[in-house]
Amino acid sequence: xxxxxxxxxxxxxxxxxxxxxxxxxxxxxxxxxxxxxxxxxxxxxxxxxxxxxxxxxxxxxxxxxxxxxxxxxxxxxxxxxxxxxxxxxxxxxxxxxxxxxxxxxxxxxxxxxxxxxxxxxxxxxxxxxxxxxxxxxxxxxxxxxxxxxxxxxxxxxxxxxxxxxxxxxxxxxxxxxxxxxxxxxxxxxxxxxxxxxxxxxxxxxxxxxxxxxxxxxxxxxxxxxxxxxxxxxxxxxxxxxxxxxxxxxxx
Amino acid sequence: xxxxxxxxxxxxxxxxxxxxxxxxxxxxxxxxxxxxxxxxxxxxxxxxxxxxxxxxxxxxxxxxxxxxxxxxxxxxxxxxxxxxxxxxxxxxxxxxxxxxxxxxxxxxxxxxxxxxxxxxxxxxxxxxxxxxxxxxxxxxxxxxxxxxxxxxxxxxxxxxxxxxxxxxxxxxxxxxxxxxxxxxxxxxxxxxxxxxxxxxxxxxxxxxxxxxxxxxxxxxxxxxxxxxxxxxxxxxxxxxxxxxxxxxxxxxxxxxxxxxxxxxxxxxxxxxxxxxxx
Numbered sequence: 001x002x003x004x005x006x007x008x009x010x011x012x013x014x015x016x017x018x019x020x021x022x023x024x025x026x027x028x029x030x031x032x033x034x035x036x037x038x039x040x041x042x043x044x045x046x047x048x049x050x051x052x053x054x055x056x057x058x059x060x061x062x063x064x065x066x067x068x069x070x071x072x073x074x075x076x077x078x079x080x081x082x083x084x085x086x087x088x089x090x091x092x093x094x095x096x097x098x099x100x101x102x103x104x105x106x107x108x109x110x111x112x113x114x115x116x117x118x119x120x121x122x123x124x125x126x127x128x129x130x131x132x133x134x135x136x137x138x139x140x141x142x143x144x145x146x147x148x149x150x151x152x153x154x155x156x157x158x159x160x161x162x163x164x165x166x167x168x169x170x171x172x173x174x175x176x177x178x179x180x181x182x183x184x185x186x187x188x189x190x191x192x193x194x195x196x197x198x199x200x201x202x203x204x205x206x207x208x209x210x211x212x213x214x215x216x217x218x219x220x221x222x223x224x225x226x227x228x229x230x231x232x233x234x235x236x237x238x239x240x241x242x243x244x245x246x247x248x249x250x251x
Numbered sequence: 252x253x254x255x256x257x258x259x260x261x262x263x264x265x266x267x268x269x270x271x272x273x274x275x276x277x278x279x280x281x282x283x284x285x286x287x288x289x290x291x292x293x294x295x296x297x298x299x300x301x302x303x304x305x306x307x308x309x310x311x312x313x314x315x316x317x318x319x320x321x322x323x324x325x326x327x328x329x330x331x332x333x334x335x336x337x338x339x340x341x342x343x344x345x346x347x348x349x350x351x352x353x354x355x356x357x358x359x360x361x362x363x364x365x366x367x368x369x370x371x372x373x374x375x376x377x378x379x380x381x382x383x384x385x386x387x388x389x390x391x392x393x394x395x396x397x398x399x400x401x402x403x404x405x406x407x408x409x410x411x412x413x414x415x416x417x418x419x420x421x422x423x424x425x426x427x428x429x430x431x432x433x434x435x436x437x438x439x440x441x442x443x444x445x446x447x448x449x450x451x452x453x454x455x456x457x458x459x460x461x462x463x464x465x466x467x468x469x470x471x472x473x474x475x476x477x478x479x480x481x482x483x484x485x486x487x488x489x490x491x492x493x494x495x496x497x498x499x500x501x502x503x504x505x506x507x508x509x510x511x512x513x514x515x516x517x518x519x520x521x522x523x524x525x526x527x528x529x
Contacts, residue, residue, distance in 0.1 A: 074396045081400075096404070103408045110407065111400025117410055117476040139411050 002065060004029045004165055004197050010049055010059035012221075019045040020056065021221040029164065030195040034202060034212035034229070036244065042221040043201045044169055050199065051086055051167045052076045063165075081111050085158035089170040091150035094157070095142045101128065101153055102138040108161045127156040131186065148179035152186065159190065168200040172207055184210050205248045209233055217241045252340035259306040259339040265289055269307040269462070273453060276464035281426025282394070283377050288460040292334075297327055298356055299457025301373035302334070305354050308369060308453070309335065314342045316350035321358040321499070321516035328356075347519050357420070359441040361498050361520035364450035366467060372435045374456040377463060379423045379433040399431050402474060410479055419484055425472045426465055434471075440483045440499045445471040488513040493524035 003026040010023040019042045027033045035043045048054045050061060052068050061068050063083070068076055080086070088094040095104050105124040106114070114120050125135040131152040133145075142150050151171060158166060171187070172180040184207055191198055191211070202208055208215055208229065215232045217225040217240065225238040236242045257263065265287075272286035291299040309315065317332040319325040323345040331354060332343045344350050347362040354371040364370060380390045383401050393399065402423055409417040416422075422439040426432045434442060435454060445452065445465060452465040465471060475481040486500045491512040498520055500513040515521035 073392075077396055077398060099404060099408055100411055102411055103404050106407050107400055107404045110403040111398065115403070115475075115477050117407065118478050120407065121411075 001028060003027065003062075004031075005050065005061070005063050005199075007050060007061045008059055010046070010056045010061070012045060012049060012054070012056045018042075018221040020049065020059075023059070023218075023221070023223055025050070025216060025223070027165070027197050027199055029197055031214065032191055032196075032198045032200065032212045034200050034208035034215045035218060036202060036205060036208055036215060037218035038203065038244070041218040043218050045221075046218070047167050047169055047199065047201050051084060052080060081108055082161055083164050085161075085163040085166040087151075087154055087158055087166060087168040087171050089173045091142070091147070091154045094154040095150060097142050100139045100141055101133070101145070104142065104153060105157045105160050108157060112161055123160060127160050128153075130190070131156040132182075146179075148175055148183060151175065151183060155187070155190070159194065159196075162194065163196070165197045165199070168198060170202055170204075171200065172202070172204060180204075180207070187211060205233065205245065217244065253337045256338045258311075259309050259335065260292075261289065261303065261306045266307040269303055272462045273304065273307065273464065276453070276462050277451070277466050279430070280465055280469050281430030281432040281463060283461040283463045285460055286462050288457045291457065293330070295458040296375060298331060298354070298373035300455030300459075300462070301354050301356070301371050301457075302331060302455075303457060304371050304453050304455035304462065305331075305335065305352060306339075308371075309339055309341060309352060311339070311341065313351045314344050314349055316344050316347065316353045316519075317355075318353065318358060318360065318517075318519075319356045320501075321360075321520075322518045324518060345519055346523075357436050357438075358499070358516060359437055359444045361515070361517045362523075363444075364448060366449045368450040370448075370450050370452045372437075372452065372454045374433070374435040374454045374461075375458070377433055377454065377456040377459050377461040379431050394430060397429065399425075402431060403476075406474060406476065406479075410476070416475065416479060416481070422481075423474050425474060427469050428472070431474075432463065432465075432471075438484070438499055439473070439481075440485050442471070442473045442481070443483055447471075486513055490515045490521060490524075493521045493528065495521070495524050498524075 006026040008024045010020045012020040037043045049056050102124040105127050106120040109120050125138055128135045133149055133152060142153055172183055188211055212229045215229050216223055219240045225241045233245055236245050269286055272284045276284045291302055315335050317328040319327040335341055336343050347360045352369050356373045378390055383405055384390050406416050420438045421433055421436040422442050424432050424434050447468050449467050451467055454463045473481040488500060489496045492514050495515060498515045498517060501516045502511055502513055504511050
């Protein structure tokens with residue numbers, strides 16, 4: 001089986017800071033990959049580079065075997081509104097706050113050429129139900145929703161076009177723990193049902209253990225350790241991973 | 252002709268620059284072309300864009316008609332008509348059939364236009380995605396990539412809230428199945444007239460410094476949904492003066508007792524209809 005997304009030799013500097021230093025990463029279809037590391041380790045930059053929002057100074061990113069920057073910006077945009085999804089940490093960055101929940105979900109469908117109001121609305125209702133939001137609230141604005149609901153709405157809006165690969169930047173950040181648990185549970189079920197590949201950036205080791213099949217540990221823009229989730233968390237090899245795992249607070 | 256002015260007010264170099272923008276606009280239907288708009292002797296919002304386009308295409312043999320909301324006898328229409336009579340010494344008319352150039356604000360004449368006529372629109376805001384996407388650089392990118400899902404999201408919101416598309420004027424159109432275009436604030440009623448019109452349509456936005464065009468016989472489609480098709484909205488009355496049931500009507504309040512009449516907004520059409528009936 002070939003990798004869905006594959007990157008090699010990614011490098012990017014911000015002034016004297018090496019945000020990415022010769023990073024290689026690959027994700028296979030249906031796999032959930034967690035990227036962990038402390039703040040400033042380059043994990044969010046990695047996500048932006050992988051999803052084509054920022055060009056690396058060196059390195060190549062292949063999706064389905066083709067270089068994502070080769071075919072030009074139009075092709076990249078088409079990719080990011082069909083086969084890809086991006087879930088932001090702050091739902092306000094991923095949602096249109098002045099547009100109703102139904103419109104938010106429908107936007108991606110309409111960007112892909114859906115022109116039947118009834119169909120769009122039926123799909124929006126279906127997805128609201130799947131992310132456990134009452135479909136009767138389809139015409140409400142996202143700002144009337146709680147933080148957890150906004151995050152679930154953002155996920156529904158992203159998944160409505162059935163992407164094959166979803167990038168998530170700290171999707172549970174800023175939510176309280178019970179809401180986090182519910183969201184993680186829902187994500188796990190959706191990933192399984194739709195056989196999604198997910199690259200999830202997080203500093204929450206517990207969330208990574210719950211969701212991810214594989215973990216990549218980053219520090220100072222480099223990948224310091226990589227492996228199956230349980231292996232990395234139960235038997236960390238790199239001193240930095242050992243520190244990271246031992247710093248998790250037990251309840 | 253008024254002494255001391257070049258023909259049609261603008262100097263020849265400026266007219267050539269504007270004509271170049273017009274040619275480019277005609278070559279790429281619906282695409283907005285930037286141009287170096289000049290200060291004109293009337294305020295922004297009064298038709299500085301339209302007047303510059305008219306000044307660049309008008310010749311001594313042309314006959315000019317100017318309408319504002321369909322009417323020939325409003326302040327804006329009269330001043331612009333008088334302006335060109337003074338600085339270009341051209342013939343002016345109020346009759347649509349007699350005009351070779353028609354400068355308009357917010358209406359398309361009811362009488363069908365011909366191949367030998369040019370319709371010049373005054374445009375306050377050329378960007379159809381304005382209000383939806385505040386970044387001009389981003390709207391340019393959306394046009395370049397034909398990424399127009401956002402505009403449909405706006406129409407979706409209208410139907411979700413009002414049960415129908417609530418846009419009654421400045422209704423967005425797709426030109427030649429490529430560029431999303433603002434038709435300037437004409438009523439949606441006039442949108443179907445733009446489709447495959449035999450006359451050349453030129454759009455000038457003076458403050459925003461943009462020119463765009465729809466060449467003759469170019470398909471112009473109003474955006475809609477398959478199950479909520481575009482409908483041209485018209486007040487369900489007959490004109491009080493000419494009894495027309497086909498023309499676009501203005502509602503005029505006649506007293507403070509709730510009295511009102513509906514009259515054609517196109518004054519030339521209304522007069523022609525009255526003459527025909529008499």
